[in-house]
Amino acid sequence: MSATTASRDAPGIYHKAGSLRSERRWALWTAYASLIVAAIIMLAPPVYMFLTSIKTSAEIADLGGNPWIVRSPTLENYRALLSSPMFMGFFWNSVKVTLLVVAVSMVISVLAAFALARMRFWGSQWLATGVFLTYLVPDTLLFIPLYQIVGSLGLLNSTWGLVLVYPTLTVPFCTWIMIGYFASIPKELDEAALIDGANWMQMLVRIFIPVALPGIIAATIFAFTVSWAAFVYPTAFITTPSEMPLTIGVVSQLIRGDTFAWGQLMAGALLAALPPVIVYVFLMDYYIAGLTAGATKG
């Protein structure tokens, strides 16, 4: 009743609202359609990895039937890996190297970024640009000279060698991210802290790090991802299985000549991918909270 009155009184408005609604529906449809396509493309490989990892070797080798269907699912591949001291050794090597590299990278890059963003000294501008340029040199170019350096330090075939070289990948980019975050903090904030009695270190720890927390988390995620997934350097520097991280351990120990232990390979790769996923899920919450807090600061 009231609807008919309204539409007679203001047909224009109703028409407009209707067209807006249909426009919105169309936008939603295209958004969902493209997201679904993207999700299928992105998720197909890991899903296939998962399916392969719960098949028996016999089923994997069987060329008949649909490979997307698992006839007799088994956790045997996972059990074999998790009970293998060698695989657990790879895992702990990765954890150890990654935690150390993240810690070293963050300490160096936060201090470097603070100095480059805030302490005006001779050449600081050039240094900041230089830091970024080093990031552009690909690691495939660097591993030969680095091999010599690590070798002369007697750290070949040691996870400590990796702890030494990974920061060459992480520090430049993390420093660059942090310079950006620190530079966005208004100058008056350090001046207020300076007058309040803070020294440089207190200013960094009590003001800059908390205010730039989203940046710190972004840089941490980056450093974690790089050192967890590093492949070229460990391939070049590590040949002893006991010192291998997951990335090369899984590949080098589960492929014997022409024999591919596909089931275990896929199970190993999935297990290796798990920690980054957990870190992302956990830190993303803080990351997004930090971003929105900054956005409404006004």
Add this chain to the structure above:
Amino acid sequence: MAQVSIRKVVKAYEGGVQAVKGIDLEIADHEFVVLVGPSGCGKSTTLRMIAGLEEITSGEIAIGGMVVNDIPPRDRDIAMVFQNYALYPHMSVYDNMAFGLTLRKFPKDEIKRRVENAARILDITPLLDRKPKALSGGQRQRVAMGRAIVRDPKVFLFDEPLSNLDAKLRVQMRTEIKKVHQTVKTTTVYVTHDQVEAMTLADRVVVMNHGVIEQVGPPQELYHSPNTRFVAGFIGSPAMNFIPARMENGSGALRLNLPNGIVLPVPAERTARYGAMAGKEVLFGIRPEHLTEPKNLDRQNIAVFELTPEVIEPMGMETLLHLWMQGHEVCSRIDPTTPAEPGRPMQVAADLNHMHIIDPESGRVL
């Protein structure tokens, strides 16, 4: 006890900009001094040198009798309030105010006492647990002042603290700042480009222009006896009228020839003062309130002549007339009950007891 002495201070930035060109200023204990001047005249630079945020190129600054040129900001015992407040965004209002005391290792209960006291003075007690982003502009400004008050420093430094507020709040906070100063009596140096703010707040106003001090004095003195054309034009709103004129000597008395053929007799007691300008071009300066409808005509030295208003602006308690004198706009302030009409000539009286004569070459008020 904290007077501030600025002696022959020069600031040259890298790249050769000389922002402050050798200024001298003595600020007494408990005094409220306002540095005022147009944008870029070196006010902030001067304030930041007192704070220790900018190095002093030459000269010296002393706080409480001690030369502070080489002393870092944290050891100068000063507190500063910035235009954009510069509150720590991740800390509560309480922690913002307590930060300086915490760094100085004050005991917890002393910090609490001081913060609560400052919060009471500023009327922000209910806000102590909030983060800065949950505060309005005026509230942030109060917190920034609270952060200065709790430190109980030798000197307060303010750099355009009200410029980010809307007009109404600005007037309100201005009163607030004056009230706080009357309570805590801390020596204060306050920077603003707004001459009304300067006049209302200051014990003494320092007018700066192009890196030099034009004049220092109490607000009334600056208003009634400006030393230079710049000060005369900068202080007061609407601004003083400057009318080109010719000083002439006629049988022992001086006369001032204005455009439109208007001739004003210079008061006899000023003959000696202006004698040197006889026969020369000068600027005749008179404030709008001394160019009004004819009244108090029994007083001495009132000259009446005829002008035609072009624009009439009723302000309520007064009416502003914009009159033209051969291409020179002249502003007059009249009583709102006085009839006036655009284009209709009317009688205007100049109160020559308040006239100023400016030497156009030196820019000095004689």
